[in-house]
Amino acid sequence: MPGTALITGITGQDGTYLGQLLLSKGYHVYGLVRGQNNPRLESVARLCPGIEFIEGDLLDHSSLVAAFESCQPTEVYNLGAISFVGLSFKQALLTGEVTGLGVVRMLEAIRTVNPQIRFYQASSSEMFGKVRESPQTELTAFHPRSPYGVAKVYGHYITVNYRESYDMFACSGILFNHESPRRGLEFVTRKITNAAAKIKLGLQKQISLGNLDSQRDWGFAGDYVDAMRLMMAQDQADDFVIATGVTHSVREFCDIAFAHLGLDYRDHVVSDDARFLRPAEVDVLIGDASKARRVLGWEPKVPFAELVTMMVDADLAAQQKAMRNEAAG
Ligand code: NAP
Ligand code: G4F
Secondary structure, eight states: OOOEEEEESTTSHHHHHHHHHHHHTTOEEEEEEOSSSOTTHHHHHHHSTTOEEEEOOTTOHHHHHHHHHHHOOSEEEEOOSOOOHHHHHHSHHHHIIIIIIHHHHHHHHHHHHOTTSEEEEEEEGGGTOSOSSSSBOTTSOOOOOSHHHHHHHHHHHHHHHHHHHHOOOEEEEEEOOEEOTTSOTTSHHHHHHHHHHHHHTTSOSOEEOSOSSOEEOOEEHHHHHHHHHHHHTSSSOOEEEEOOSOOEEHHHHHHHHHHHTTOOGGGTEEOOOGGGOOSSOOOBOOBOOHHIIIIIOOOOOSOHHHHHHHHHHHHHHHHHHHHHHHHTO
């Protein structure tokens, strides 16, 4: 029987996919929103009709307690974070506060208001960092390579700790990279598809990137939020790797994105731009989601090339619409 879900990070990529999914299943859905006038609210309301917004910030414990007391959720999905690895190197303390300590603020608020609330933590493959084995499973040791990855390790283990200490239903999805047309422009996939569309339309000539050789296990965000819901519907809380099991380089991503528009990425991509290189890099990630397949019955549906072309097509359509609107005055 669907209950009441509260989602932090509702204005992010995963927030709207999860909100849409839970609304379609009959949940009453609240999105936690920070700030006085969040500019992304309008598009969330359009994508998730019926959603209700509630104020709160992962930096402010009492705002979380007030939010939970007010909407009395049965399930809480903690997707809120400083999620951009590049920014985490520049704002390491803030990342620790939001992405790391924000998790314990959530867990403490749940313990105070109602320890029966089910909790989902958005853990990350970035925790594997300098990988100890390939593919990575739930048992692979962590070696994070960024302040973001370190903060996520804290969030992951504090979730495990509250499960073990207080018998709370607290689970973590260790999600590998997942993308969509709603991905932020700061992430490499969307940066590439957006630039490829603009280059095709003559709006820009080239794009500067960092390391083209790093490899990621990229899936579709719409598939990945379904895994979150399935984890929360289990009898017992547990942790699951969610991944496609296939890895590709940034270079391959560029190749497919530009080729889809009849372009050769080598004519347009400038690589090794120092602005986009990281002090420490995660070279290659590849996940083994066999536990999720076996226990949750989950599997990814959108393959890599389809994901890339879906994003390129969406960016091309958005740019063409913007050009038409501009021409119409
Ligand atoms: P995203 O698009 O960057 O969204 C991040 C969200 O966090 C935004 O809604 C943002 O809201 C919110 N937020 C930031 N600071 C906050 C604060 N102080 N209090 C409350 N909310 C705050 O991230 P995403 O791609 O949807 O990812 C969702 C979660 O999964 C994140 O925790 C991310 O670290 C994790 N994850 C993502 C991936 C992936 O490949 N996408 C993989 C593994 C794990 P504002 O509008 O207020 O800025
Ligand atoms: O798109 P990215 O910034 O994603 P990254 O660092 O893998 O992190 C994402 O996935 C994690 C899961 O593993 C999430 F937890 C995290 O929240 C986020 O969603 O970079 C991907 C790769 C990196 O190796 C980066 O060095 O692309 C490389 N890259 C090369 N040029 C670039 C660029 N990344 C960005 N953002 N911008 C570039 O110009």
